[in-house]
Amino acid sequence: MNEFQSAKLEYESPEIPRELESRVRAGIAEGKRRAGRRRVTVRTFTAIAACFAVLFAGLNLFPTFAAAAAEVPVVGQVFRVLTVRSWHQSDGDATYDVSQPAVSGGGDFAEKINQEIQKRVDEKVAEGNQAIQEYKEAFLSTGGTEAEWAQHDNKVSVTYSIKSQTDTTVSFVIDSNVSIADAYQEEYYYNLDVADDQELTLKDLLGDDWVNVCNTSIKQQIAGSKDPSVFFDASMGGFTTVDENTGFYINAAGNPVVVFPRTTIAIGAMGQVEFEIKK
Amino acid sequence: MSTEQLSDYLVENQARFYHLAYSYLHEREETLDAVQSAVCKALEHIRTLKSPEAVRTWFYRILIHECTDRLRARKRVTFLPPETLDAGAYEDPLPQDESLARRVDALPPEIQTVIKLRFYEEMSLQEIAGVTGWNLNTVKTRLYGGLRRLKVSLEGADQDE
Numbered sequence: 001m002n003e004f005q006s007a008k009l010e011y012e013s014p015e016i017p018r019e020l021e022s023r024v025r026a027g028i029a030e031g032k033r034r035a036g037r038r039r040v041t042v043r044t045f046t047a048i049a050a051c052f053a054v055l056f057a058g059l060n061l062f063p064t065f066a067a068a069a070a071e072v073p074v075v076g077q078v079f080r081v082l083t084v085r086s087w088h089q090s091d092g093d094a095t096y097d098v099s100q101p102a103v104s105g106g107g108d109f110a111e112k113i114n115q116e117i118q119k120r121v122d123e124k125v126a127e128g129n130q131a132i133q134e135y136k137e138a139f140l141s142t143g144g145t146e147a148e149w150a151q152h153d154n155k156v157s158v159t160y161s162i163k164s165q166t167d168t169t170v171s172f173v174i175d176s177n178v179s180i181a182d183a184y185q186e187e188y189y190y191n192l193d194v195a196d197d198q199e200l201t202l203k204d205l206l207g208d209d210w211v212n213v214c215n216t217s218i219k220q221q222i223a224g225s226k227d228p229s230v231f232f233d234a235s236m237g238g239f240t241t242v243d244e245n246t247g248f249y250i251n252a253a254g255n256p257v258v259v260f261p262r263t264t265i266a267i268g269a270m271g272q273v274e275f276e277i278k279k
Numbered sequence: 280m281s282t283e284q285l286s287d288y289l290v291e292n293q294a295r296f297y298h299l300a301y302s303y304l305h306e307r308e309e310t311l312d313a314v315q316s317a318v319c320k321a322l323e324h325i326r327t328l329k330s331p332e333a334v335r336t337w338f339y340r341i342l343i344h345e346c347t348d349r350l351r352a353r354k355r356v357t358f359l360p361p362e363t364l365d366a367g368a369y370e371d372p373l374p375q376d377e378s379l380a381r382r383v384d385a386l387p388p389e390i391q392t393v394i395k396l397r398f399y400e401e402m403s404l405q406e407i408a409g410v411t412g413w414n415l416n417t418v419k420t421r422l423y424g425g426l427r428r429l430k431v432s433l434e435g436a437d438q439d440e
Contacts, residue, residue: 003379003431004379004398004399004431006378006379006380007378007379007380007383007398007399008380008398008399010378010379010380010381011298011302011380011395011399012298012399014297014298014301014307016293016294016297017297017307017311019311020293020294020297020311020314021290021293023311023314023315024289024290024293024314024315024318025290026315027289027314027315027316027317027318027319027322028286028289028290028318028319028322030319030322031318031319031320031321031322031323031325032282032322034319034322034323035282035322035323035324035325035326230351263348267348267351267352268348268349268352269348269351269352
């Protein structure tokens with residue numbers, strides 16, 4: 001097979017970019033970081049009944065929430081999701097964009113969630129900062145200069161958006177993003193029933209047959225999509241079934257929307273893939 | 280395999296990964312992105328690596344997946360259904376005046392993968408089956424089909440060094 005000797009030389013001829021090593025090390029740092037954290041993309045919470053008494057008790061426990069809540073008229077609804085902390089800042093290495101939500105008016109339940117949210121937001125900011133510092137270190141130690149580093153447009157953002165809200169439920173997502181040489185994104189869904197003392201799960205929304213209902217609908221939507229070949233087949237790790245850990249939010253129509261992170265069931269170019277499951 | 284061992288393996292062999300990824304993508308920046316992203320996924324999913332001996336096969340699978348995923352996203356290539364690949368995909372010869380390396384890169388991704396792993400990375404057919412997840416016969420069919428299309432001799436193609 002002598003024909004391939006010169007082909008192999010040509011294959012090996014492209015010059016190795018000098019930043020390759022720092023990129024490999026950045027990948028190692030980010031991969032370690034991702035492996036070390038919980039890979040849960042959905043959480044539901046047991047809610048407690050909301051009432052004004054609890055609302056004020058909750059607000060008294062959290063002066064910061066009270067300050068933020070005071071600016072918003074609380075009429076008709078006994079709870080709401082508010083921005084309690086919001087900041088935007090740049091240092092020499094990155095730009096930070098953070099807005100942290102909290103649930104007001106849910107008493108102990110809200111307190112528990114809010115503490116968890118606060119912890120999550122702090123963690124995501126710290127992780128982003130660490131990823132950027134590790135990348136910077138790798139970049140500089142492998143021949144990159146400070147001036148070249150300054151050209152990087154690194155961003156850390158932790159923001160949230162409300163997907164839907166009724167008098168008794170709220171569905172929102174916390175979206176954390178670190179963009180260094182490549183972008184890393186994680187989304188975390190909260191589906192809270194603040195009026196009823198029970199968890200809000202896909203089963204609550206779709207009934208006992210929820211797994212079949214979701215799977216049938218998702219398979220139909222994949223088969224009926226413009227280009228089904230962008231979805232991985234089962235042997236490539238494509239969609240097989242939903243389970244308790246499948247992420248979802250509730251849309252304005254009240255239907256659950258099941259969410260699969262980028263590259264889990266379809267090619268990366270598709271981004272995050274969503275399927276509305278009609279009730 | 281420990282995280283440190285895997286990291287060492289990845290840093291040590293980075294040039295090989297770059298060449299393999301570059302042969303799919305032919306673009307410096309995107310090749311760097313692909314290698315970084317594959318390395319990240321490897322560390323993230325280190326638990327799926329069954330034994331340290333399998334690290335090469337395992338990582339090449341991640342890397343090639345990353346590259347072909349990007350090719351698909353660019354829509355520069357169309358992936359053919361498997362039936363087509365094994366029946367008539369080898370018929371149109373490429374211009375013979377192009378270099379062999381370029382003609383390999385112009386083959387459908389499934390076929391170029393087999394040829395690159397066989398002749399550039401010097402893997403056995405069994406290892407190629409491990410990387411691609413195809414069975415041995417499929418690997419052979421694609422290898423011979425590709426070689427026929429490139430009009431190079433088949434002699435010794437399946438001999439392991």
